[in-house]
Amino acid sequence: MLDMETSLFASVPDNQSLFLPATRTFTAAAILLSGLSLGLQIEPSIFKSAQVNRLLRIAARSFAGLMIFLGIVSLVDIAISKNFIPYLSTSIFSINVDLHAMSFLTALTAILAGWGLYRLDDVTHNKHFSAEYCAVAVLALMSVPVIGYLFNLPMLASPGPSPAISRETPWAFIALAIGMLLARPQHSMMAVLFSKAPGGRLLRSVLPATIILLVGLALLAKWGESQGFYGKEMISPLALLAGCALLLVLYWRAALILNQEYGTRVKGEAELAQTNHLIRIVSDFTTDAICVKDRRGRYIFANPMALKIFGRQLNKVVGFTSVQILEGQEEAAAAIEANHRTVLSEEKANAIEFTLKSAVGKRTYYVTTAPWFGKHGKIMGTVGIATDITDRKRSEDALRAQEARLEKLVEARTQEVRELIGHLETMREEEKRAIARELHDDMGASLTALNMHLAIMFQQISNEPGMAERIVQIKALLGSITATKRRIQNGLRPDKLDIFGIKTAITDQAMDFENYTGLSCSVSLPDEEVKYSSQVETSLFRMVQEALNNIAKHAKASHVDIILDDDGDYIYLTIRDNGVGIPPAVHPYTLTHGLRGMRERAAYLGGSIAIDSKPGAGTRISITLPKTHIISPAESATILDFPKHPA
Structure with missing residues (x-):
């Protein structure tokens, strides 16, 4: 432990600097505890776990309580006897350590600082923070010995009963007080200092300069007297004169700052008033309805067109919801409220249409609703613009x-x-x-x-x-x-088509195709006997003829398959070859008049035709016909849609 001198001015000549005692034991402990307590409370929620943060807060308050305890013990020691604490440490607790109490001013400061650290985040009933007042009191008390040391004034360097205060102690507590204030910049006093308002800017500009210059002028006056430029009786007048000049300059500068702030504010208010006037003109004379809602769906603004649509006065709209305003029109009100909730949840614009009954009849409106974000990005409500689209809808x-x-x-x-x-x-x-x-x-x-x-x-x-x-x-x-x-x-x-039917006619046609072209042609027909109407059989035979004719002319194939199938409701005819296929850039129905004729035949009978062809992979023609050739207009329109040629 550091030693402590009992007398502050023992053997100190008048023309020499003040003797500086060492920091006492309790003082060093109080400074250490204050640093620990403040360090644990720099960030209120440093960890994600609430239990860990609660334990840290308890530890910080415990350190603050120990500070208060050391201060109280030191005051008791000063009041009773100087040897009280050393006696306790050696006699009662058998601790062979020299414990030294704080000075009177240090003990009082430790109590105030401990109480401020203990209640760093507590607020009083009138919305004040006692920690700020304790920090300011610590600054005021510790400024006294600092001034005493700076100006070599024994009375100020050691106020109150002995023991004296070391040089390091005031600066440590001043730093602690500043740390307490800066740890909570959102509290009332520091909020003024750090605010962007004119008062905060003025305080940040003037206060540091005032303190530094006043202390500097006082030290300069003291230095002039020590150098013999003038006597001690001139220190006070010179300090007063310099202080007045300094304050005049500072206040003049403060007035200039306030004038600039006022001019900027007046200009901003004029621009804001002009902007509000323009917005009011647009809002009042637009043919669209403009409304603003809060998060609960209550209207906080409605322009004249919106009031006209609602058929109400402004005082009957502001503060009410759509359900309350649109009585008897639950469907429209529900749509508006649902749109409002959707915009709040998704935080992006959304549009709907709804119909309202008014004095002039039913009107349809197209509403675009956008989120309304506050200063800090928090969604405050919605803004809606409704356009009458009744004429357009008609x-x-x-x-x-x-x-x-x-x-x-x-x-x-x-x-x-x-x-x-x-x-x-x-x-x-x-x-x-x-x-x-x-x-x-x-x-x-x-x-x-x-x-x-x-x-x-x-x-x-x-x-x-x-x-x-x-x-x-x-x-x-x-x-x-x-x-x-x-x-x-x-x-x-062919006679066989009329006499023997479609199966024999297709078989003979395939045999004739083989004889004429030399290509192999296989036929697959239903096992049972089939009989269709004359139109259907003729169309099937003609489509087989046309397909075989196209294959002989263009396909360059070596084999052809003809497949006829019947499922009871529809007839399926397929003709496929292994030829060169149809080029992708050519539409199948634009190649020959024969293919277009096949399509028209199938369409007239209520059927459809699909052509599937790939270069080098042959061509497949699939024909589907109902067993009746009577078709409806809707089916005829569907047949007009040509099947797409595969890529």
Whole structure:
């Protein structure tokens, strides 16, 4: 432990500096405890665990309580006897350590500092913090010995009863008091100092300069007297004169700062008033309704258009919710409230439409609601702007009705075109059948009669020289004419389609395709006997004909599959090859008139056709037909949508 001198001015000449005693035991302990207590309370919640923070707070208050205890013991020691504490340490507690009590002023300061640390975060009933007052009192008490040391004044350096105060003690407690104030900058006194208001800026600008300059002038006056420039009687007048000049300059500077702040504030208020005036003009004369709500959904602002929509006065809107204002229109009120809650939860703008009943009838509004954020980024409520879109909605409804009428007209016209195409196809088939019948009845009979007459002639002239070769040529030509007639007749209308049905007709067509092209063609048909209407069978046969014709011309295939299937409700016809396929850039239905004809045939019968083709992987034509060829306008419109060509 550090030694302590009992007398402050023993053997000290008048012209020498003041003798400085060592820091006493209790004083050093109090300073250490104060540092620990303040350090544990720098951050109120340094850890996430509430239990750990509570233990730290208890420890900090315990250290503060020990400070108070040491101060009280020191005061008791001063009041009773100087040897009280050393006697206790050696006699009662058997501790062979020299314990020295604090001085009177140090003990009083320790009690105040301990009490301030103990109640660092406690607030009184009038919203004051006692810790701040204790810190200011510590600063005031410790400033006395500091001034005594600076100006070599024994009475101020050791006020009160002995023992004396060491040089380090006042500075330690001053630092502690400043730390107590800075540890809670949000408390009332420090909040003024650190505020951005004019008072805080003025205090930060003037207070440090005032203290430093006053102390500096006093020391300068003392130094001038010690150097013999003037006598002791001149110190006070000179200090007074310099202090007045300094205060005049400082107050003048403070007045300038206040004038600048006032000018800035007046200018800002004028700009704010102008901005508010413009906002008021926009708000009052806009045709849109503008409303502001708090977090609870109560209106805090509504412009004249909003009041007109609500049909209420301002005092009947502000402070009320949408449900309370829109009585009898629960659906609209519920939509507005739900939109308000959505914006608060998501913290982003949202838009809705709702309809209100007013004196002029039903009106539809489009409302855009945005979050209203406060100064620190906390959402305070919502701002909504409602636009009357009744006329636009009516125009949209009229346009949709016109579009619906046009769609129905297009469907009707499409149906008429389909029926016309079907009629033309029927007429064409009838013409082909009539031509085929003419070829069979007239030309067939003529060729048969010609063949019989030529046979009789050949018998009569067979013995003439050179006629045998001509007879062979005539018979070959006659057979060729007969075969051509039969091929044309079958192309126009195969007899087997009318006599034996679609299965036999497709099989014979596949065999003829193999004979003409040399490509292999396999046919898969239902096992049971199938019988469809004449239109359906004719369309199926013609589509097979057209598909095989396209394959022979363009596919460069070596094999073709024809598959006919029937599930009871629909007929499925598939023709696929292993040829070169259709290029991706070419739409399947734009290649040939035959494919377009196939699509029209399928559409007229209420069916659909899909073409799946990839370059180098062949082509697949899938045809689906219902067993009845009667179709509705809606189905006809659906058929107009061409299937997309796969990539």
